[in-house]
Amino acid sequence: MKDFVEMKRKEQEAFLMPPILNELKKLGGQATTKELRKAVVMNTEEIPENILFETKMSSKGNSYNPFNYSFNFSLANLEMADFVKRPNRGVIELTEKGRNFEQDSQNLANEVYKISLPEWKKRSERNKRKNRQLEDANENQAEETLEDSWRSKLLNALTNLSPTKFEFFCRALMRKMNIEVDEEVGVVSVGDGGIDGYGYLTTDDFRTARVAIQAKKWNPSNLVSSPEIDKFRGAMDKFRADYGIFITTSSFTREAKKASRTGTSVITLIDSDHLIDLIAKYKLFVEPVTVYQLSDFFNEKD
Known part of the structure; x- marks a missing residue:
């Protein structure tokens, strides 16, 4: 298997989907985003242990963590496909669909992208009509929030x-x-x-x-x-x-x-x-x- 850090972003997103669902199950079906992210890294041998501390600079000069970028979009795809939901800000919860899913990783990615990719396309078209590029929205998700900044x-x-x-x-x-x-x-x-x-x-x-x-x-x-x-x-x-x-x-x-x-x-x-x-x-x-x-x-x- 290709090393996680050598994967393209879409490959990383697909790779992260099964661990996200599995760790949520271990955590009782609900966890904060931070708890879930840490659990996925610490319990997935293919992911480098220090990946949570690697940072890069965005085109706007803001510091961000590349792993968070892939992790957040993997979550977004799972949410669009109704495998997880966000009952409160910063909290991730398994849906009934997520709790019952037992297929292998490739089938999971295929099922998720069948639903999420058309949704991303719709969002991209809406962004273009508003004279914004989808990349701008993506970058904003990778940049630090106000809370992340003080931390x-x-x-x-x-x-x-x-x-x-x-x-x-x-x-x-x-x-x-x-x-x-x-x-x-x-x-x-x-x-x-x-x-x-x-x-x-x-x-x-x-x-x-x-x-x-x-x-x-x-x-x-x-x-x-x-x-x-x-x-x-x-x-x-x-x-x-x-x-x-x-x-x-x-x-x-x-x-x-x-x-x-x-x-x-x-x-x-x-x-x-x-x-x-x-x-x-x-x-x-x-x-x-x-x-x-x-x-x-x-x-x-x-």
């Missing part, structure tokens, strides 16, 4: 923090999540025994768990691999931690995710997307206006 800005700010300041930031986030951070363990830049934070989480009136934190400020395209998870687990065992939280500005390989769920204890993985969601939820050094605005924390020196 990209925040991720860029996080990756520009020094390693020490990023560790400080992660400990601050843990405090927001009701973890009482230890003032001595894991708070120095060297000699911390392989952890970047340590604390205590009280889950009810009397039960307290020990929590170890690992923070990796890595380039988004540099994924955390399973050896890093194993090293962290070793440090957790040293400090007798009950839980581990591994935070990164990038993401995790498939093997790293498997490693996080095996061994002496389960490790919670927080990638850049999840990290940004938590920052927004707890309003940590960001302020919501129309979209979130970053505070001066990211501009101040250590």
Whole structure:
């Protein structure tokens, strides 16, 4: 089979249709677009693991992710053919037709395009009558939305923090999540025994768990691999931690995710997307206006 990145866009769209339906089934029939996109990449061996972080510049000078382009149009085709629907903004749901479909990938693409291609043609003709090219509409779907823009800005700010300041930031986030951070363990830049934070989480009136934190400020395209998870687990065992939280500005390989769920204890993985969601939820050094605005924390020196 041809590598995914070497496929033409239409080939990529057709290739993505079965994984989209299969992952939606695994997710219970409904998921956010972001959840579904990540699940398709992480559970489809033919797709490079770091493809979600590859960007290009559009003709209008805007940054976009080529994979999102193919993924979004694959979804649009499936929606036109009534295999999925969008009950709310940013949410994808299987229809009865999508839940019952069991044919092979080629038959799926043929069935979908039999319905969607005539619809695209109609839209193209309407666009021409309005003196707009279909390519303009396509490009707009690939460009970042207003929400994507602030998320990209925040991720860029996080990756520009020094390693020490990023560790400080992660400990601050843990405090927001009701973890009482230890003032001595894991708070120095060297000699911390392989952890970047340590604390205590009280889950009810009397039960307290020990929590170890690992923070990796890595380039988004540099994924955390399973050896890093194993090293962290070793440090957790040293400090007798009950839980581990591994935070990164990038993401995790498939093997790293498997490693996080095996061994002496389960490790919670927080990638850049999840990290940004938590920052927004707890309003940590960001302020919501129309979209979130970053505070001066990211501009101040250590």
